[in-house]
Amino acid sequence: MRLLIVDDSNIIRGKIARALGKYGLTIAGLETNGREAVERFREARPGIVTMDLTMPEMDGIECIRQIRAIDPTVRILVVSALTDKATAISALMEGAQGFLGKPFSEDDLCDAVGELLRGNHG
Numbered sequence: 001m002r003l004l005i006v007d008d009s010n011i012i013r014g015k016i017a018r019a020l021g022k023y024g025l026t027i028a029g030l031e032t033n034g035r036e037a038v039e040r041f042r043e044a045r046p047g048i049v050t051m052d053l054t055m056p057e058m059d060g061i062e063c064i065r066q067i068r069a070i071d072p073t074v075r076i077l078v079v080s081a082l083t084d085k086a087t088a089i090s091a092l093m094e095g096a097q098g099f100l101g102k103p104f105s106e107d108d109l110c111d112a113v114g115e116l117l118r119g120n121h122g
Contacts, residue, residue, distance in 0.1 A: 001117070002028040002046035006037040006063065007079065008055045012102070016050050016079065019106040020113060034058025038066045045071065048116065051096065053080040053087060061094055068095035075116045079104065 028044035053060035
């Protein structure tokens with residue numbers, strides 16, 4: 001399955017790519033903001049997206065909205081330092097299926113993506 005990683009932090013993008021590459025996912029793109037992510041999503045059509053919320057040019061909530069409009073079946077895992085309940089609820093209401101707070105361990109990330117891929121979200 002193809003994976004799009006969206007985060008304005010190079011360190012976080014690298015950490016996610018390394019962890020999930022081992023998980024057997026193919027990296028479809030590493031984007032630094034929501035605008036670039038929507039463009040890459042249109043081209044690559046990945047099945048899963050990890051999404052930061054706080055980014056320049058277009059935030060994660062708007063990006064989730066636009067990506068879900070293109071493909072309502074995509075699975076989106078929000079990976080964000082914004083761990084307050086209202087933010088998580090907003091992301092889930094826009095169509096994200098999971099939420100992982102930063103900082104996170106590789107195991108936490110792999111567990112969250114595994115749940116997403118198995119459809120155990122809600």
